Amino acid sequence: MRAVVCPELGPLEGLVVEERESLVPGEGQVVVDVRAAGVNFVDGLICQGKYQIKPPTPFVPGSEVAGQVSAIGAGVSGFEVGDRVIAFTGFGGFAEQAVVPALSLIPMPDTVDFAQAATLLQSYCTVLFTLTRRTTLSPGEWVLVLGAGGGIGLAATDVATALGGRVIAAASTPDKLEAARAVGAEATIAYEEEDLKVRAREISGGGVDVVVDSVGGRHSEAALRATRQFGRFCVLGFASGPIASIPLNLVLLNNRTVVGVDWGGWTFQDPMDNRALIGELMELVGSARLHPAHPAEYRLSEAAAVMGGLIDRSVGGKAVLVP
Numbered sequence: 001m002r003a004v005v006c007p008e009l010g011p012l013e014g015l016v017v018e019e020r021e022s023l024v025p026g027e028g029q030v031v032v033d034v035r036a037a038g039v040n041f042v043d044g045l046i047c048q049g050k051y052q053i054k055p056p057t058p059f060v061p062g063s064e065v066a067g068q069v070s071a072i073g074a075g076v077s078g079f080e081v082g083d084r085v086i087a088f089t090g091f092g093g094f095a096e097q098a099v100v101p102a103l104s105l106i107p108m109p110d111t112v113d114f115a116q117a118a119t120l121l122q123s124y125c126t127v128l129f130t131l132t133r134r135t136t137l138s139p140g141e142w143v144l145v146l147g148a149g150g151g152i153g154l155a156a157t158d159v160a161t162a163l164g165g166r167v168i169a170a171a172s173t174p175d176k177l178e179a180a181r182a183v184g185a186e187a188t189i190a191y192e193e194e195d196l197k198v199r200a201r202e203i204s205g206g207g208v209d210v211v212v213d214s215v216g217g218r219h220s221e222a223a224l225r226a227t228r229q230f231g232r233f234c235v236l237g238f239a240s241g242p243i244a245s246i247p248l249n250l251v252l253l254n255n256r257t258v259v260g261v262d263w264g265g266w267t268f269q270d271p272m273d274n275r276a277l278i279g280e281l282m283e284l285v286g287s288a289r290l291h292p293a294h295p296a297e298y299r300l301s302e303a304a305a306v307m308g309g310l311i312d313r314s315v316g317g318k319a320v321l322v323p
Helices: 041-048 121-134 151-162 174-182 196-204 219-225 249-255 263-269 271-286 300-312
Strands: 002-005 016-019 029-039 064-072 084-088 097-101 105-107 142-146 166-171 187-190 208-213 227-235 257-260 296-298 319-321
Touching (some): 064 097, 105 271, 121 208, 174 187, 187 196, 196 208, 219 227, 219 249
Parallel strands (some): 142 208, 166 187
């Protein structure tokens, strides 16, 4: 089977596609034939050695896959060869096959195809964790989403809308804003051309209730200033690179709250509640209350280019590798 291999942490150009032996499941494991593997911003950071997790090399990147069960190890029940499943692999996803603990398998909803399913876990779980665990979004509240044309931004728009929120999508280009509208954004702000704080306050009638910020950089302070009394500013990441430096008096004023969001770390600390979170997500997807966009599809050999594009933001939305 073919797999994308990171021989050493460093430039993405060092990634190679190798032929490897077909995988065999151990006890409690299954082999999944990967039909699509989600590509995320963090995958590129890990390969470059720029993330807090630094796996030993060589390794196969890729943390979320959708595919079909092709082999079942001893002691596994509840799954059969041919079942359509989603799995969070940690590593090993950018390949034609992945070995996964059976306990990590999630039956794939019929409402999505393999490509959509492979992009659900990381983005959608992060946002659902944000809006139901780290804060609670009430129906009718205004949500300002920064970087709304990216994977996290589209998921935030979709989830917030499903929970009854009214979404203002902020992004840099017309096509990204249109993508956000397609998944439920009520209004948009082109924040490279418009005053983010002023427009968000105008649209929301005085200020937004929640900010979802996975971008960081120079737009963060303006977004914080756009929140109303008791507003919540949720920090999910820093896709633009710089970490914003926020005057703390802005938090004090209007009794605002800054909320840190680390879904990945929480999954290890509270795996049972994470299983419940995933169950809630699958119910929302299965009932068609969520509408994940169909991602752009690429070959395994394009892994480096896709990860680079997510990092420099030339690739918008979600992307998958299709072995």
